[in-house]
Amino acid sequence: MAAKPFASSADLGEKEQTLEVLADGVYALTAQGDPNIGAIEGEDFLVCFEALATPTAAREWLARLREHTDKPVRYLVLSHYHAVRVLGASAFGADVIVAHEKTRELIAERGEADWASEFGRMPRLAKDPDSVPGLTWPTLTFSDRASIELGGDRGRLELRYLGRGHTEGDIVAWLPRQRILFAGDLVEAEAALYTGDAFHHDWAAGTLDGVAALRAEALVGGRGPVTRGREAVDAAVAQTRDFLRTMIAEVGAVHARGGSLKDAFAAAHAALVDGYGHWPIFEHCLPFDVARLWDELSGIERPVVWTAERDREVWDRLQG
Numbered sequence: 001m002a003a004k005p006f007a008s009s010a011d012l013g014e015k016e017q018t019l020e021v022l023a024d025g026v027y028a029l030t031a032q033g034d035p036n037i038g039a040i041e042g043e044d045f046l047v048c049f050e051a052l053a054t055p056t057a058a059r060e061w062l063a064r065l066r067e068h069t070d071k072p073v074r075y076l077v078l079s080h081y082h083a084v085r086v087l088g089a090s091a092f093g094a095d096v097i098v099a100h101e102k103t104r105e106l107i108a109e110r111g112e113a114d115w116a117s118e119f120g121r122m123p124r125l126a127k128d129p130d131s132v133p134g135l136t137w138p139t140l141t142f143s144d145r146a147s148i149e150l151g152g153d154r155g156r157l158e159l160r161y162l163g164r165g166h167t168e169g170d171i172v173a174w175l176p177r178q179r180i181l182f183a184g185d186l187v188e189a190e191a192a193l194y195t196g197d198a199f200h201h202d203w204a205a206g207t208l209d210g211v212a213a214l215r216a217e218a219l220v221g222g223r224g225p226v227t228r229g230r231e232a233v234d235a236a237v238a239q240t241r242d243f244l245r246t247m248i249a250e251v252g253a254v255h256a257r258g259g260s261l262k263d264a265f266a267a268a269h270a271a272l273v274d275g276y277g278h279w280p281i282f283e284h285c286l287p288f289d290v291a292r293l294w295d296e297l298s299g300i301e302r303p304v305v306w307t308a309e310r311d312r313e314v315w316d317r318l319q320g
């Protein structure tokens, strides 16, 4: 059998993007498993959620959004620090870039390395990579919660930190009046989880409990289609939790008996492939996911920084 191509390096086909109006002035753009993005209208301004990988990619999204509204972007909210979600920020011309305080620290600590790592793993998302002017720096950070009054009778947008999960600093954006949740990468709907920078145990327990407790009627996850209706939202959260728990059980068992990382990868792959193997980026993510979980089980508190070199080394060891 031929070796699997590195990460998503061979996944170069264009994805179809779909813009959905979820409620008056609430927009989501999904793209067949590529990163999702959103926008919320205030009375005389816009809040954008996530920034895509490059300004060129972001400008294409903004052009579609401009078919619905010409309000200026006052706030750009970043759910977490990953390059394919933040490096398009300059295209928005936002007055304020909002993120969790940990996200700002992570950008300072590992933003450069993550940029090289993610653009190498997912070259298709890095559309016109030279259009990125540099790292994206949040200008307003918070630790627990923040809210944006939308004006008129539009209610407010609440930004919340629900605990460590996909990264150390994920936030969600919640519209309590419309009961719509932008969950970032804390929840994936019919897409595999990337957990290479995650805190698996926290995420699978209290953090997802916090997401479920909002009782959203519609959920925009990090990737995959918009989930509509209480039952479907619960199912998306449950599926995310099942993916994490299965990994924890399988990798944990191999770790406990003194097995190898490669054994752990094989066990996790075998347990997940029937249920999740057909979803976008499953084969791409799993080596990085298992490597981080292995570290977590070994007592390494914070995720080791991914570099382009470490990516290749782990890939060759587990998928090569």
Ligand SMILES: [Zn+2]
Pocket (backbone or CB within 6 Å): 080, 082, 166, 185, 194
């Ligand atoms: Zn992410």
